[in-house]
Amino acid sequence: MATYTPMIQQYLTIKAEYEDAFLFFRLGDFYEMFFEDATRASQELEITLTSRDGGGADRIPMCGVPYHSAPTYIERLVEKGYKVAICEQVEDPKQAKGVVKREVVQVISPGTLMDEKGLQEKENNFISSVTQFEDDTYSLAFSDLSTGENSVTMLSSSWEDVVAEIYSREAKEIVVDPDFSPERLQQLKERKAITVSYEKNATLDFEFTHLVEGMQQQKLITAFARLINYLIRTQKRSLEHLQPVQFYQINQYMKIDLFSKRNLELTETIRSKGKKGSLLWLLDKTVTAMGGRLLKTWIDRPLLQQQQIENRLNMVETFMNQFFEREELRELLTEVYDLERLAGRVAFGNVNARDLVQLKKSLQKIPFIQQVVKRLNHSYATELVEGMDPCERLESLLERGLKDHPPLSIKEGDIIKDGYHDQLDQYRDASRNGKSWIAALEQREREKTGIKSLKIGYNRVFGYYIEVTKANLHLLPEGMYERKQTLTNAERYITPELKEKETLILEAEDKIVQLEYELFLQIRDEVKTYIPRLQALAKVVSELDVLQCFAKISEERHYTKPVFSPSGDIRIENGRHPVVEKVMNAQEYVPNDCFMSEDSQVLLITGPNMSGKSTYMRQVALTAILGQVGCFVPADQAVLPIFDQVFTRIGAADDLISGQSTFMVEMLETKNAVVNATQSSLILLDEIGRGTSTYDGMALAQAIIEHIHEHIGCKTLFSTHYHELTVLEQDLSMLKNVHVSAIEKNGKVVFLHKIKDGAADKSYGIHVAELAELPDPLIERARVILQDLEQPKEEITINQVVNKKEEHTVKEDKVEIDSLKADTDSQLSFFEASQKETKKASSLSKYEKAVLEKLKELDVLEMTPLHAMNALYELQKSLKKK
Numbered sequence: 001m002a003t004y005t006p007m008i009q010q011y012l013t014i015k016a017e018y019e020d021a022f023l024f025f026r027l028g029d030f031y032e033m034f035f036e037d038a039t040r041a042s043q044e045l046e047i048t049l050t051s052r053d054g055g056g057a058d059r060i061p062m063c064g065v066p067y068h069s070a071p072t073y074i075e076r077l078v079e080k081g082y083k084v085a086i087c088e089q090v091e092d093p094k095q096a097k098g099v100v101k102r103e104v105v106q107v108i109s110p111g112t113l114m115d116e117k118g119l120q121e122k123e124n125n126f127i128s129s130v131t132q133f134e135d136d137t138y139s140l141a142f143s144d145l146s147t148g149e150n151s152v153t154m155l156s157s158s159w160e161d162v163v164a165e166i167y168s169r170e171a172k173e174i175v176v177d178p179d180f181s182p183e184r185l186q187q188l189k190e191r192k193a194i195t196v197s198y199e200k201n202a203t204l205d206f207e208f209t210h211l212v213e214g215m216q217q218q219k220l221i222t223a224f225a226r227l228i229n230y231l232i233r234t235q236k237r238s239l240e241h242l243q244p245v246q247f248y249q250i251n252q253y254m255k256i257d258l259f260s261k262r263n264l265e266l267t268e269t270i271r272s273k274g275k276k277g278s279l280l281w282l283l284d285k286t287v288t289a290m291g292g293r294l295l296k297t298w299i300d301r302p303l304l305q306q307q308q309i310e311n312r313l314n315m316v317e318t319f320m321n322q323f324f325e326r327e328e329l330r331e332l333l334t335e336v337y338d339l340e341r342l343a344g345r346v347a348f349g350n351v352n353a354r355d356l357v358q359l360k361k362s363l364q365k366i367p368f369i370q371q372v373v374k375r376l377n378h379s380y381a382t383e384l385v386e387g388m389d390p391c392e393r394l395e396s397l398l399e400r401g402l403k404d405h406p407p408l409s410i411k412e413g414d415i416i417k418d419g420y421h422d423q424l425d426q427y428r429d430a431s432r433n434g435k436s437w438i439a440a441l442e443q444r445e446r447e448k449t450g451i452k453s454l455k456i457g458y459n460r461v462f463g464y465y466i467e468v469t470k471a472n473l474h475l476l477p478e479g480m481y482e483r484k485q486t487l488t489n490a491e492r493y494i495t496p497e498l499k500e501k502e503t504l505i506l507e508a509e510d511k512i513v514q515l516e517y518e519l520f521l522q523i524r525d526e527v528k529t530y531i532p533r534l535q536a537l538a539k540v541v542s543e544l545d546v547l548q549c550f551a552k553i554s555e556e557r558h559y560t561k562p563v564f565s566p567s568g569d570i571r572i573e574n575g576r577h578p579v580v581e582k583v584m585n586a587q588e589y590v591p592n593d594c595f596m597s598e599d600s601q602v603l604l605i606t607g608p609n610m611s612g613k614s615t616y617m618r619q620v621a622l623t624a625i626l627g628q629v630g631c632f633v634p635a636d637q638a639v640l641p642i643f644d645q646v647f648t649r650i651g652a653a654d655d656l657i658s659g660q661s662t663f664m665v666e667m668l669e670t671k672n673a674v675v676n677a678t679q680s681s682l683i684l685l686d687e688i689g690r691g692t693s694t695y696d697g698m699a700l701a702q703a704i705i706e707h708i709h710e711h712i713g714c715k716t717l718f719s720t721h722y723h724e725l726t727v728l729e730q731d732l733s734m735l736k737n738v739h740v741s742a743i744e745k746n747g748k749v750v751f752l753h754k755i756k757d758g759a760a761d762k763s764y765g766i767h768v769a770e771l772a773e774l775p776d777p778l779i780e781r782a783r784v785i786l787q788d789l790e791q792p793k794e795e796i797t798i799n800q801v802v803n804k805k806e807e808h809t810v811k812e813d814k815v816e817i818d819s820l821k822a823d824t825d826s827q828l829s830f831f832e833a834s835q836k837e838t839k840k841a842s843s844l845s846k847y848e849k850a851v852l853e854k855l856k857e858l859d860v861l862e863m864t865p866l867h868a869m870n871a872l873y874e875l876q877k878s879l880k881k882k
């Protein structure tokens, strides 16, 4: 290091503190990067890599970006998950002795982005923090620096739940203790692209204790404190806009696990991971950014309290019934600016005069919003708007102070209105008088000289000048003016009087610009004192916006107000899948009922591929979720229970990122459902077992249905290809068969998409293959094989399936049992034989009876193949002995 130049030494010292960030090192009009940073940045940003001599043996790799275009480059790096440390010159280079002093003034990272361009207006930008305690509980904190929202929760379950929560809040960055388990972080990163940051200090700075007032549990505060300390360390500026921390519990809301959120495409689609095509996309008729963000939060967190749900539904109903008020409100809301993000930028010192003019316009709309909402005559709505604070004093300050169309820059004047500030008015007078004096001088000189084209101009280098064209020079008395500049066609002159005025004007203009800037900062500081009030206002505005949005969509798409019944029954008449219906056109969509009560807790859905089984299952879940979010639902009538959790296992969302096999994911999702579901949950299982061999799959499917039926007893929709499972209806009293109907017309299958009672009589797989235009000979061959398979050689019953499964595993294990083979041609005939034997049991010896008893008691499904073989062997041995 000693051989490096002082500046490179300074760079290296600062860089050592920000190893995990690109260091943007200010050098004049550029931000430069050196060494490794330069090499990587040149690749990531596709900018030229150069090098410079830094005093060491080798030249130092270097690349840079002009400071005025830096925001674009920073945004690109941050979007890729990197952090950027901005290092500025913090003293005037002219005054500096030696190397100019430099400091990092801010670290910009995915979770601390404040720049509007890098943020989605209708999405929060969360940074999170997690602390793990010795008893394996976790405290989890979230903060959106752009809006100032903070929340904390405590999770005593598994790391998977923590991951799910971070995933569902779409946190971009996570702050943990440097000793935090790398394995856990790895698991998280496998699920989600997230930037990891470290912060040791988990003690809350005194300045922020008011945000956690009333919060007793120290553990909760720990994660939040770590987060705040990280923000203090990296942002190095006022965090005054941070709002009091909200404590929430995940069981306050309907729990929808990670898999299910994705499967149901609540806020993003499975394929494109984008909003388009999701439930959020369909519903989003919000007109403010704040409303858009709240809508997403509400969809993510359906309610559990009937009263709260009905409050929302009643408001939606009122908005539906009062079209004119609703439309008027929508109009007004479109003019309300993003008050939350504005408050954040005010605290950060990032607002310009245009932002504040927008704020003024927003505030001016508040009294009108209050009036129109009161006209609804709805008590909750009235209460909501009565609490709105139009911040009149602030509004009038902004109205008096700021021009209506100020420039973007806050340092070039033209911001403050006349009459706002005496001194400013005086400077402006001086400047304006000076200018009119110059105009008068021009007139005077023209008359004096008789040169009509004589003019007075201004440029930055020479200031004001008198210009006379060459053609008119002969009219100018010698020595009248002092010559300053010669152009091709003209001469430019000055006079002492002109220069004197010029000084006055320029001084006044300098002072104007300086004073306007100071006055603007004063106004901005005044706005700062209103931050909490603006945030409170934002809350009401966003709630009104989401409720009008629900009313609008419900009206447009003919939704109905759901009724919540304590009986636990579901009665959906003519229900529809909200998104599929929209995409495909309402006339084509076939509505379906869903009736589930005590004797039909489990619906076993059979039907051909492509007939609409998954769509039907999803539509039931989406109806339940929409209802609990407080929106009307796509049906003619809907009576629903309040579900505590929704679990799904639905085909397409295979977890490719985490590298699990399809079948493993299927089993993990199923496990999640059977372990966590309660009687008040909703489970959707789509073709469970499809990912393994037929017998394995069928056995598992049956065991899962039985388990849910016997031990959980919650509403379950189970679709299957295994027609054999439909016989379960005879044994399981709460299971009901339904099927999606299809008919064959001229040898082709026609899907009716209609759910009907009873089991499907036929599978139409080959027809679907035909629809997919597989080659004709292949389809023909499949038909022949199918015919062959469908020969009534054997009618498989469920119990036989279990037996066949055993046969399968026996074969796999390649264990030979000669005597068994000799006795039976196949396991199936062995089973039939043993059934006959059972009937003859009365004529059996007591040993044989005992063996049969033992055989009966074997819990085959619980045994490994090896155990089963051993047991069989023992039984056979005891028979042979006797």
Ligand SMILES: Nc1ncnc2c1ncn2[C@@H]1O[C@H](COP(=O)(O)OP(=O)(O)OP(=O)(O)O)[C@@H](O)[C@H]1O
Residues within 6 Å of the ligand: 580, 584, 588, 589, 590, 591, 592, 607, 608, 609, 610, 611, 612, 613, 614, 615, 616, 651, 753, 754
């Ligand atoms: N109620 C309906 N009305 C009209 N079209 C529907 C309806 N339900 C589903 N469809 C159409 O049928 C297609 C297939 O639906 P879906 O994926 O639900 O079938 P599936 O029975 O689950 O198929 P598979 O067994 O192959 O997974 C959908 O993409 C949709 O276009």
